Amino acid sequence: MPTYEISPNIFYVGVDDRKTQFFEGIWYIPDGISYNAYLIKDQKTALIEGGTRIDFARSFFNNISSVTDPSNIDYVIINHMEPDHTGTVPLLYKFAPDAKFVTTNLGKTMLANFYGITEADRIIVVKENDEINLGKMKLRFHMIPGVHWPETMVTYEETQKILFSGDAFGSYGALNGLLFDDEANLDFYLAETRRYFANIVGLFTRPVQNALKKLGNLEIKMIAPSHGLIWRNNPRKIIEIYDKLSRYENENKALLLYGTMYGFTEELANYIARKLISNGVKVIVRNATFVHPSYVLGDGWDSKVIVFGLPTYDGGAFPPVYYNAYLFAKKQLKNKYFGIFGSSGWSGKGYLKILNLIKPLGWNQIDPIVEFRGQITKEDLVKADTLVENIVKIIKESS
Numbered sequence: 001m002p003t004y005e006i007s008p009n010i011f012y013v014g015v016d017d018r019k020t021q022f023f024e025g026i027w028y029i030p031d032g033i034s035y036n037a038y039l040i041k042d043q044k045t046a047l048i049e050g051g052t053r054i055d056f057a058r059s060f061f062n063n064i065s066s067v068t069d070p071s072n073i074d075y076v077i078i079n080h081m082e083p084d085h086t087g088t089v090p091l092l093y094k095f096a097p098d099a100k101f102v103t104t105n106l107g108k109t110m111l112a113n114f115y116g117i118t119e120a121d122r123i124i125v126v127k128e129n130d131e132i133n134l135g136k137m138k139l140r141f142h143m144i145p146g147v148h149w150p151e152t153m154v155t156y157e158e159t160q161k162i163l164f165s166g167d168a169f170g171s172y173g174a175l176n177g178l179l180f181d182d183e184a185n186l187d188f189y190l191a192e193t194r195r196y197f198a199n200i201v202g203l204f205t206r207p208v209q210n211a212l213k214k215l216g217n218l219e220i221k222m223i224a225p226s227h228g229l230i231w232r233n234n235p236r237k238i239i240e241i242y243d244k245l246s247r248y249e250n251e252n253k254a255l256l257l258y259g260t261m262y263g264f265t266e267e268l269a270n271y272i273a274r275k276l277i278s279n280g281v282k283v284i285v286r287n288a289t290f291v292h293p294s295y296v297l298g299d300g301w302d303s304k305v306i307v308f309g310l311p312t313y314d315g316g317a318f319p320p321v322y323y324n325a326y327l328f329a330k331k332q333l334k335n336k337y338f339g340i341f342g343s344s345g346w347s348g349k350g351y352l353k354i355l356n357l358i359k360p361l362g363w364n365q366i367d368p369i370v371e372f373r374g375q376i377t378k379e380d381l382v383k384a385d386t387l388v389e390n391i392v393k394i395i396k397e398s399s
């Protein structure tokens with residue numbers, strides 16, 4: 001990404017990552033991700049975000065150098081310490097010898113723990129509403145702990161009303177030459193926003209709601225997050241999306257997540273999907289063995305109904321489906337209805353392991369559980385029809 005002036009005297013100096021396969025070592029990102037960073041040139045020079053993953057240091061420093069010599073940086077603002085944004089901090093420490101690292105109290109501890117940076121006169125600890133005057137421009141800091149790390153803050157440039165929001169309002173997806181919301185295919189980036197939210201931020205819905213309340217007092221003309229598009233045309237849109245996702249607001253649709261060894265469970269999955277669609281229900285069908293859980297988590301996040309199809313395996317739940325259910329539970333996903341079907345083989349009841357994960361989430365179970373031995377009988381289809389009818393009722397009730 002060439003350096004670009006996103007607003008007077010504010011430059012994009014971030015990079016695209018199209019080579020990491022699994023963000024945080026877990027989440028599949030075949031379409032990449034961007035590590036956004038911004039350089040503000042005023043009487044003082046500020047870098048917003050500690051940079052990028054260390055792997056991208058050369059491009060990152062080249063971007064900075066096209067605006068100013070890195071040794072001119074006065075402040076490095078660390079909104080959040082995760083190393084996708086701070087991997088380059090040790091290099092900045094060396095090559096920007098006069099720079100002060102601006103962080104929260106907990107961030108200061110992390111600077112020491114992650115990078116061995118402890119020198120008192122290189123660190124400025126800020127708290128809620130503190131400010132740094134750059135000359136004409138002024139940075140103000142707001143704490144948003146828990147979005148998604150405990151030391152997180154955002155930085156607001158008051159004269160141009162730009163919110164540098166860190167991970168909040170971020171998305172997967174390399175930018176590929178894009179920068180702004182009005183330049184992009186929003187369908188792609190909004191799907192990646194939902195998936196990013198579900199994967200990365202999803203456990204922290206209450207802190208997101210707290211942050212939205214606090215930031216609601218600011219006049220915001222542009223949102224410049226640390227991943228994904230910069231929202232200059234319609235910043236309200238990304239705020240509304242984060243609000244909706246963090247309130248567990250659903251679409252009237254069903255996610256049908258199944259796993260299968262020899263096709264029996266898959267046959268019933270196909271039957272149920274067809275029946276639901278013929279009754280006007282929007283259905284997303286995912287084979288848990290083949291679709292990465294990061295996508296399933298995104299699909300499930302705003303689905304009103306989640307239907308698990310799984311055979312019993314080694315006396316328990318079929319592992320690929322179980323892992324997805326585990327992630328729903330791990331992320332404390334709420335406000336769902338769910339159903340279960342699948343082949344039992346000889347013992348059955350593997351689905352009980354799914355119930356153990358899901359019940360504590362308070363989801364509403366849709367009857368009946370449709371368990372069958374192998375070949376699907378007419379009696380099994382009658383039960384499946386009842387399950388479908390009950391799903392249709394739930395979806396239609398709220399249409």
Ligand code: FEO
Pocket residue numbers: 080082083084085148149167226227
């Ligand atoms: Fe993009 Fe939480 O770091």
